[in-house]
Amino acid sequence: MTLEEQVYTFGTGENYRVQHYLGVHPLDGEKGFSFRVWAPHAEKVQLIGEFTDWRANPVEMQRNQAGIWEVDTDLAQEGQLYKYLITRSGGQVIEKIDPLAIYFERRPGTAAVVTSHSDYQWSDQLWLGRRKRLGFKKRPVNIYEVHSSSWKQKEDGSPYTFKELKEELIPYLVKMNYTHVEFMPLMAHPLDMSWGYQVMGYFALEHTYGQPDDLKAFVDACHKENIGVIVDWVPGHYTQNDDALAYFDGTPTFEYQDHDRAHNYRWGALNFDLGKNQVQSFLISSALFWIEEYHLDGIRVDAVSNMLYLDYDDGPWVPNKDGGNRNLEGYHFLQKLNQIVKSYHSDVMMIAEESTAATPITQSVADGGLGFDYKWNMGWMNDILRFYEKDPIYRQYDYNLVTFSFMYAFNEQFILPFSHDEVVHGKKSMMHKMWGDRYNQFAGLRNLYTYQICHPGKKLLFMGSEFGQFLEWKYSEQLEWSNLNDSMNAKMQYFSSQLNRFYKEHKALWQIDDSFDGLEIIDADNKSQTVLSFVRKSDKGEILLCVFNMTPVERRAFTIGVPVFGIYEEILNTEREEFGGVWKENNPETKTELGEWRDYEQTLTFTLPAMGASIWKVKRRIKKKKP
Template identity: 40%
Template sequence: MDNVHRPPAAAWLVDATDMVRLLRGEHDDPCAVLGMHPGAVAHEVIVRCLLPGARRVEVIERGSGAEAPQVRGVLERLDARGFFAGAIPAPLGRFRYRLRVTDASGTHDALDTHSAAAVREIDDPYAFPPWLGELDCHLLAEGEHWHIETRLGAHACELDGVAGVAFAVWAPNAQRVSVVGPFNGWDGRVHVMRRRAECGVWEIFLPDVSDGALYKFEVRTQAGEILLKSDPCAAQAEAAPGTASRVCAKRRFDWGDADWMARRAGPDGPNGLHMPLAIYEVHVGSWRRHPDGRAYTYDELADALIPYVLEMGFTHVELMPVSEHPFAGSWGYQPTALFAPSARWGEPDGLRRLIDRCHRAGIGVLLDWVPAHFPQDAHGLARFDGTCLYEHEDPRVGQHREWGTLVYNLGRREVANFLLGNALYWLREFHIDGLRVDAVASMLYLDYNRAAGQWRPNPFGGRENLEAVAFLRRFNELVHSAQAPAGAITLAEESTAWPMVTRPTYLGGLGFDYKWNMGWMNDTLAYMRHDPVHRRYHHGQLTFGLLYAFSEQFVLPLSHDEVVHGKGSLLGKMPGDAWQRLANLRLYLAFQTTQPGKKLLFMGGEFAQPGEWNHDQELAWPLLADPAHAGVQHAVRDLNRLYRELACLHRHDSDERGFRWIDCNDSEQSVLTWRRHGDDPNDFAVIACNFTPVPRHGYRVGVPVGGTYREVFNGDALAYGGSGLGNAGAVRSEPLPWHGQPHSLALTLPPLAALILLPPPA
């Protein structure tokens, strides 16, 4: 080897252009230069590294078992900014090695003694094989990787027998991508990632990075701009206002909900179509707070929320989006880290414990999911690699001007894979019982909230977003396939008359299990706002919904959207004096419970919170000291109990067999009467609602069966804050035909109240 003719050291150890590009952070293929490579002659390798701040670098053998690892060679510092390279004797070829680094601040004398404070041994990231396998790359490129979170993101693991973290991120148009964090001084030159051109992913394995470490991706665009991006697939994020991602080692979680998950898989499980579904919508950060204003953690929320939900009789809780989001005022609907539960309320296992405890208590957990749009925050998905990667390039398709957000390019298979993989992640990794998809209407229509000229028609000239339709169908097919735990459900917040939202995809539908009935909510709330003296002129607002009530599988929602942005509270929408407003609200909640469709109520509505919801404050719990507000809560508790216990009130929520009008035309007295039916002909309930403050005595209602009818709910009961008018708990029918029935009841209808009556046992 000594007789081999070589050019000057720097020339044969490294190409000068490569070295300059690495030092400038411009090189897009660091693995071709850094690490160990064949030497110019046999039995020799060349090792190169970039270690800013280092003074001396030695190559030592790894895994030799010696107390003092063998030094195989010393690298030459070719640039004072920290570029080292050297030819190392290697009689047996490539070998496993580490780097012994003396920092510039240390001392190193002629006898090769080292200052312990300045010397460190590290594994060279460029000594390790690729993290992604060929199949991973193929599936990612095809947009068919349904376990995307296991390969992209940050993963604590062992590679080649060394502990560290594998990082991978999709950024196909970047000039180069680096991992930066405290472990490398946030210096993007140090850990430039390997480009996997076959799928547009950049990856690197970093030894010795610890669990919990903060990190970002430094992206150099083709135009030379430097972007600092959080990890789209991060499992954990830095607590706001920080915007970094956090390494989150996957740990075994001991789920205790096996019985729940097994029951859920059956048709009569807690998510079954014919089972009661009474949803309590909750914002994690403001349901309860500590006296000093701090929000509850996931675990603290479990301690308080689960007993309350059980007491109130709700079957499920629906969590507003918990994915990490930079702006608290977005309530989670503008997330930047879809895979990371918000660090505002604890770590991911805290959320798992909340869900697990809910399941063990018999409570389902639904999650709001946001595939429609994302915010433009600089650290997020917007122009992620310097191009419109996740969003559409054309602002006529890619921007929601009203919300100031960007629209996912659902026609790009990698973007669809990212979102679909995320949906499956929540179902698999957090045992979520169902996903309520936010803002579906904004996805389906290209002209949604866009003026003429501000939207682009589809290839056939229509306003339908064909890519979104295909995406939503694929989403529902996957959720109901073997890719997800059995029994999960999907719900669409879809505010238009788009057909067949809850019909199977093989019939041309979108494939959702349920659709929010926004028409019912808008019409009935508009009716309730009217002074009772005028309600006779708006009677159709109560009855119109039954014309289409069974065209879809509906949820009747009284959600957070109705108590924000200046809309006031549910109580604030009710007319009249204080007593009448509370009575109107009790009546309206009873009307919701007894109408066909599953139920949803936003937190605070169950005890008549008078003010508009504020996400920075807890609910007005002191109001429960007032018997009037406690009475509303009592009424909701009893309504939920009846809804759960009486099959006739839930068995056919989405089936016309479960509903019969008795009289829908008494607009003059603003009274509605109907029956709800179960499977058995004798399993039914009679419901009468008086929407005026005028009591109605001797109000005759036709019934199919004679006998004594029990009054199991009276919204005017003293216990609820009412006047106590009613039927003394029971009414005997008379053999007087009425409403086309052979028998009838002469009822006393209390003011602004609903009655529920059950027939005599068969």
């Protein structure tokens, strides 16, 4: 686009590569750089930096008809720091960041770095081609969620950069058989305590994690190992620090005009005005920038409820023009976001972190939905964790906590998350949530993770949960890797790796995640024994029989109806010794017997391990003999 077209489409909300215009750019064929910043109601904007001795010799910028201030200068050099000195309406002078900067100095400083876009040479064409050809809907998706600063740290307590994570995290992902890694926000933010969710720079990699090319090399290496990379992104709210986006030119620039709508009282942040055209250009450009610049395989949009509902926050609110609580601007923005991203990258996952059922999230925009690919199933997560925290003697009375999710399993396209939110603020770690002594806690955790793997929906697990870390997650400390000196934790880690491998190897667990074509409930009424059983199916007729004993009582000669007559083989038993249990070997191969059991004409009888999950496949089908 020409400069005139860039300006025009920015103002209409249709410039989806705004970083090509705003920000800092090398001058074509000349020494120096051009600088552009949107500050429509500023009285004056000046460029300051190391090349002006900061405020000593500021460079005057000129305002165009769109409220964009610009200047070309040969004073600036690659790698130097800069800011904008803005004179606000009323005369107040304040230093501001460049909202389009792609790199900032190390905290606590907030100056941007004069940085040209790199010409990193990618080598992931095979992965991208396969991703485009196969997509992700009918593929295994098992996500390891990571907070970059606290997965592992150096001896001095400083976090790994992506250069170091490339050498340590990727081999771990391979060893643990995950298909994807998802990072909590990697965008520049001023305070670790926010975990990255109060963003300052929407186009900038957080300095703590290294150089932009380090992240590119990490993603490139992940793709060579057939691991996809997803990043959390926060288009709803941002840090209210005065030198960042907040009231950028002295008036509501990125935020709503209305004070209460602009302020996010719950999180101490500011809300984007999602109905403003320039904000839409800014945010959609940010999403596409991360997808295209870093070859991401997915974006998880944080806090969708905050963008959808006017009454989601703790502060006062006013109904919309129809008298309801829906944030119409947020609703239409999210539809637009997904439509635009999908028009360019149909093979990139768009994921919503959203906790209500009032708005269809993964339905198409044409049908009134938001057009996301997946929604975190927060209801399933809350119910199932409440159930597994209970004393097994009482579980029969709350059996619906396990079975209710089957009533709505295909209302949306779901990811089943055990995320960072479940292991902080006194909620206890995943292992510590489990009932009983240490042995039963690990048995319960193996049972729970197997249930997650077998239940329809894609999967997500937060780091440390895979080996049963006992302590809650702390954002400022690395995981309790010393736990692995304990054989129970080491066996739990091994179990998680084998369960993940099991998931990848069996199409019945991931090929049909969107309908009852891939699921057959056998018995969801066995409250007294607290045993759940169902079948998962592939599109070629492969079936897996999944049986879960949710009490510490071994069920000998347990009989259940099955859909196929033949010889069955137990292919996963969570109570095997190598996983931390007591079974030395699996159940023997077992032939079905003729006999009516509910709607089935044949039964399977075996020993169901205490607090265990037992998964069977048909080893050989046998033609039924007439009675």
